[in-house]
Amino acid sequence: MPLSQFKGFGGVVIRGDMRGDPDDPLVLLVHGGGQTRDIWNDAAAALVRAGRQVIALDLRGHGESEWPADGRYEFGAYVEDLRAILAQLPSRPVIVGASLGGWVAAVALGEDGGHLASGLILADAPPDLDLSNIREAAGTLRAASETAKGAWDPRILERFDLEDALRRFKAAAPRIRVPALFVRGALSDITDAASASRIVEQIPAAEYAEIGEAGHLVASDRGDLFSATLLDFLERRIPRFVPEYRSGSDARTLRDALGCFATGVTVVTAFDTGGEPVGLTANSFTSVSLDPPLLLVCIAKTSSSLKALALAEHFAVNVLHIGQQPASSLFAVPGEDRFRQTPWKRGRHDAPVLSNALANFECRRHQMHDGGDHIILVGEVLRATFDPRRDPLLYFRGKYRRLHFS
Ligand SMILES: Cc1cc2nc3c(=O)[nH]c(=O)nc-3n(C[C@H](O)[C@H](O)[C@H](O)COP(=O)(O)O)c2cc1C
Structure with missing residues (x-):
């Protein structure tokens, strides 16, 4: 798989793999904290089969992207990375963000960046987090980091500012202007259904879906159901066809x-x-x-x-x-x-x-x-x-x- 390379915030190198035909409309996949781009394997394959080009990124400090020596892992650095990457792309992609990746995408688009993408899918990105849940999640992540032999930089846990992320995510939601979908894992212990519905009401053009038998890692827990939900949304709300005017047809398309x-x-x-x-x-x-x-x-x-x-x-x-x-x-x-x-x-x-x-x-x-x-x-x-x-x-x-x- 050819790895493409982007320049992120402060020159940090962000890598991602690119699949599909470069002429097809682009979907950018952004994983959550403590994960890598591998969580999208099912979704990426389904998207390419459905005629979409896919770039699956590794966030800074994760997988094959740079682990910055200065340890800049605050939430704002991730948002600036994504903004920088979007500016380097030749077209406005649909962004699919899981958990942290969802917060980052929502904030990049809601805070003055509405023109940067054509759609947004939030995969179990919790608008509220119980701190005890987080400690538990952090414990699990730390253990995972040790067993996964350095798939992500454990310094992230010290530098990441969760409160800033949640505050900015909630403030950005009403300002997201692109078609949006929130997908929750029905068994998610991180995102509760009530707070997910509240954030969906805040986003002007958002839909809500729940995937049975999936937890917080909804895209990999039930890759088949997640992909089907994603494709259904894309075909309805952000179709791949190019509008066509023919002499005599409606003037709106010509305009x-x-x-x-x-x-x-x-x-x-x-x-x-x-x-x-x-x-x-x-x-x-x-x-x-x-x-x-x-x-x-x-x-x-x-x-x-x-x-x-x-x-x-x-x-x-x-x-x-x-x-x-x-x-x-x-x-x-x-x-x-x-x-x-x-x-x-x-x-x-x-x-x-x-x-x-x-x-x-x-x-x-x-x-x-x-x-x-x-x-x-x-x-x-x-x-x-x-x-x-x-x-x-x-x-x-x-x-x-x-x-x-x-
Ligand atoms: C950005 C923009 C561009 C426009 N370009 C034209 C144009 O090129 N020719 C035109 O006849 N009307 C154009 N219009 C519409 C006219 O400005 C508008 O119909 C105006 O009310 C006409 O005023 P009048 O009927 O007093 O002449 C444009 C409107 C906007 C907002």
Whole structure:
């Protein structure tokens, strides 16, 4: 099995084995404390058979991952490891985390990382822990570590901060935005059914399942039942098929496909024949030509600004910066007094320009073309100004975004 290698928090080397076709959607498997990636053998085989690619990790201080010399085994280090690994993956995986692995995944996704994965499965990750249970578990784990000849670093028991893990797990739960499944072992002595149901209620899109004849180590106790439950959830909630639009089928899918093209956001402005400013939010902006200097925007035929834009000899395209999301929203809903709430001035070429935008293009109307339910408005750029110090407001898959520098 080829071992892949990732750089974790503080440069610690995290290893995992990769199975399946790299073109298939990815599932990342994260074991619990005192375990190794071997607990996923059944689940990994079932996932690959069902057309998913799998990476099973060894956590820091476990199995073949690095056992850091500085003994950094606090909960936050595991969370940062996972975040770093997710940033190194080419696509957003579904994460399956057992026990500690579940806490780590939930916190990485809930604390500001919703975009990092496409789904989350928590395998018997207890939201509450009775300390006597833990002492007992720690005793068992210590004994296991000795018999397993160093499958994990016993220093973990000294450095791990359980209270921080539980507190952050519970705080993160309501902020998990991806489809989620909690799988409890019906015989689990670590996770009680009532606290598991409580955490499931906290996670907005979560389901709950219980595996009979399995304890806390639900994925390996009944690998067959665990895999079946996992696959059923994935097929229903995070299917592997790629959505397809065909000419004549629903416009929603086409819109979603087009939404894969990330854009900036502009507000297109002009004066109407009465000298009043008009404008609307548009992301259909495209540069067209340098010589002559041309650009275009597509304006819906239903837009109430179209008439003014079509009649005005000049118009402006104002590219918004990251702080101008309120302006974007304002210019995209009808019935608001858009210009009273937004600083603007008359440009040099008889079009209103928004103040402090990332860039302003003042244009003379060059040509108009029919474009189905839109009009393609081509402008000749007479003047362009821009602010090199600001970041753009972005739009992708129907949501505003910001640049992310990795
Ligand atoms: C991010 C974003 C991009 C948009 N892009 C366009 C566009 O390119 N062309 C368009 O006609 N409408 C676009 N719209 C929709 C218009 O802004 C919206 O329908 C607006 O209310 C039209 O105003 P009006 O009818 O006063 O002209 C966009 C909306 C948003 C939020």
